[in-house]
Amino acid sequence: MLGRKVPVVTFRTRVRDEAVGGSNPFRWQDVSSDNYFAGKRVVLFSLPGAFTPTCSTYQLPDFEKLTPEFRALGIDEIYCISVNDAFVMNAWGKSQGLENVKLIPDGSGEFTRKMGMLVAKDNLGFGMRSWRYAAVVNNGTVEQWFEEEGYSDNCDSDPYGVSSPQNILAALKSQKIAA
Numbered sequence: 737m738l739g740r741k742v743p744v745v746t747f748r749t750r751v752r753d754e755a756v757g758g759s760n761p762f763r764w765q766d767v768s769s770d771n772y773f774a775g776k777r778v779v780l781f782s783l784p785g786a787f788t789p790t791c792s793t794y795q796l797p798d799f800e801k802l803t804p805e806f807r808a809l810g811i812d813e814i815y816c817i818s819v820n821d822a823f824v825m826n827a828w829g830k831s832q833g834l835e836n837v838k839l840i841p842d843g844s845g846e847f848t849r850k851m852g853m854l855v856a857k858d859n860l861g862f863g864m865r866s867w868r869y870a871a872v873v874n875n876g877t878v879e880q881w882f883e884e885e886g887y888s889d890n891c892d893s894d895p896y897g898v899s900s901p902q903n904i905l906a907a908l909k910s911q912k913i914a915a
């Protein structure tokens with residue numbers, strides 16, 4: 737993936753808009769991947785599912801807490817993507833009280849498929865989901881790649897370490913020292 741452009745896709749998001757009225761004032765908003773990646777250096781991390789234990793207890797909250805350290809190392813935004821629809825991703829973000837990390841709903845899995853990271857998780861009743869990975873993406877080009885070992889369909893385990901915020905921060909820090 738190093739040096740490759742991330743796929744150009746349109747994400748179907750749900751945004752709050754008081755003009756909608758009523759007790760649930762949300763509407764659809766299409767957001768192009770360019771909107772997330774063009775002209776920015778970002779960390780993208782992808783995980784198997786919203787609300788799942790490792791993602792909710794460690795990966796997402798740790799990225800949220802460590803955002804200031806990423807910003808100090810020249811990262812403009814941190815994005816968490818999952819093959820879940822916008823309703824689920826919004827509910828997850830609300831439950832996590834996110835202020836820093838932005839969630840991207842890849843409900844149809846198009847982005848994940850085009851990244852080559854779509855795997856079957858039928859063994860868990862999940863259908864097609866993302867393998868766990870993260871990347872530093874600079875103006876749409878993959879600058880650094882952090883993929884968990886053992887990419888496979890219906891994997892018995894859920895490796896987590898390479899794509900942790902701690903590991904990515906360590907890599908960014910060591911590159912800064914070497915530069």
Ligand code: BEZ
Nearest residue numbers: 784785788789790791894
């Ligand atoms: C977890 O984050 O712990 C998890 C992810 C996918 C399936 C089961 C658990």
